[in-house]
Amino acid sequence: MTTALKSSIARLGNKLNDLKKDAQYLMVAIDLCDRYSRQVRTVFAEGPLLELSESIKVNGIIEPLLARPIGNGRYEIIAGERRMRAARMAGLKVLPLLVKDLDDEAAYRLHLAENNHRENLSTLELAVSVQRDVDAANGVLEKVAQQYNKTKSWISKMLAIARGGESMVELVEEGVTSDRAVLSAVSSLEQRSPEKAKALAEQLKAAPPKVNKRHITEGFMKADKTERTQQASSAGKGVSASKSSGTKANGKDQATAAEPAWRTKTTIERGNTEILIVVELSPHSRYASEFADLSKKYGKARLVMSERHPEQAYAVVQFGNTALHRRVYQADELRLLAVQ
Structure with a gap:
């Protein structure tokens, strides 16, 4: 396990713990627990549920479910429906709950965050x-x-x-x-x-x-x-042929070779200030052929407005009209010409 992975697991665990702050621990009859009405998960595979059920029979429910009171002594399970279903299959009569008073908006945010983390x-x-x-x-x-x-x-x-x-x-x-x-x-x-x-x-x-x-x-x-x-393939062929042809190039050929493979001017806003970014792709860039192929296949290339811009060392470029065809390039590959 890498250091990055270990740290990430710790941070995600802390985020889950943060969601449980100020909650009251209760043991509640399972028949008084209802599924969350805005549950984002619609499918619960039977196989994994059976496995979890068998585990609960042996070890019980290790992690309490998050819930909120909904009146008449009943509770809505904001996070943990899978565990509740498995507990029912295992024959449990009560569930360990962490109960918080939440309005509808707060409950939904917590539900999404807990599921995601x-x-x-x-x-x-x-x-x-x-x-x-x-x-x-x-x-x-x-x-x-x-x-x-x-x-x-x-x-x-x-x-x-x-x-x-x-x-x-x-x-x-x-x-x-x-x-x-x-x-x-x-x-x-x-x-x-x-x-x-x-x-x-x-x-x-x-x-x-x-x-x-x-x-x-x-x-x-x-x-x-x-x-x-x-x-x-290029490394295997060597560079002798290109050197030979290079010595014969006239001024016109050299001027043509110097033309950028792609250039764009884009205005972005930074607070109350407009910034003009001028970017071009060198004809000698290793991405020149990729730019040409993607432009031909999907459409004209343009700089995408996002928080990631060339002045921050890389840029997002979109080919055509759909966000599906985007690439991220280092600024030195795109030859940042000006930030005005």
């Missing part, structure tokens, strides 16, 4: 658990896969998450995504190229919440693979 924490803790089991099995993935009733590929993804660094844990903590395929990809990329992992993470953060994060990640990884293949 718990889901993110569960992903990280599960990855750590898988890592421990793999270590105990001397690295035999097949054995651990059988224990979890999962494939070796699933085990490998969880191991990648367990090795996650800052870029990956930021995605989890900020609630950008808990998709294990995305997190494992970012973590794996971080092992090879921290800068690219950061770029992918920033692209995921810049995307609207409902955009498919896995699709963005797959596109980024595909482009990265293509780039590495091209670089390997």
Whole structure:
């Protein structure tokens, strides 16, 4: 487990504890507990519920449910419906509750926050658990896969998450995504190229919440693979041919080569001040061909207005009219020309 992952688990645990402040601990009859009327989770898989039910039969409910009083001696479960369902299956008659007086808006905010933090924490803790089991099995993935009733590929993804660094844990903590395929990809990329992992993470953060994060990640990884293949191919061919042709270039050819592959002027507001940002992409940039391909495929490139701008060392660029096709580039690749 990396230091970043360990710290993230601790922070998420603290956030969950913060939600329980000023709550009263009560043991309440399960028949007096109602599900939350605005529950965001609509499906509770039977298999995991049965597993949790069996655990509750042996260990009881370790983590109290969050609830609010709704009158007539009844309580609404703001966070913990899954545990309540499993408790009913296990035959429990009473539930441990942490009760807080909450209005509708506060209850909904707490419900969303608790679900989000718990889901993110569960992903990280599960990855750590898988890592421990793999270590105990001397690295035999097949054995651990059988224990979890999962494939070796699933085990490998969880191991990648367990090795996650800052870029990956930021995605989890900020609630950008808990998709294990995305997190494992970012973590794996971080092992090879921290800068690219950061770029992918920033692209995921810049995307609207409902955009498919896995699709963005797959596109980024595909482009990265293509780039590495091209670089390997170019390295093998050498540079002698380009040197020879370069000596024959006339002034017109040199002027053409100096033309930027892309340039944009964008005005942004900072308080009461308008700032003009002028950015261009060098024709010699390793991203020049990518810019050309993406522009041709999806539409004209433009700088995206966000908190992440070139004066802060990187920029978000959108191709076409949909936020699905966004890339994050370092400012030195985009050659920041002016901030006025």
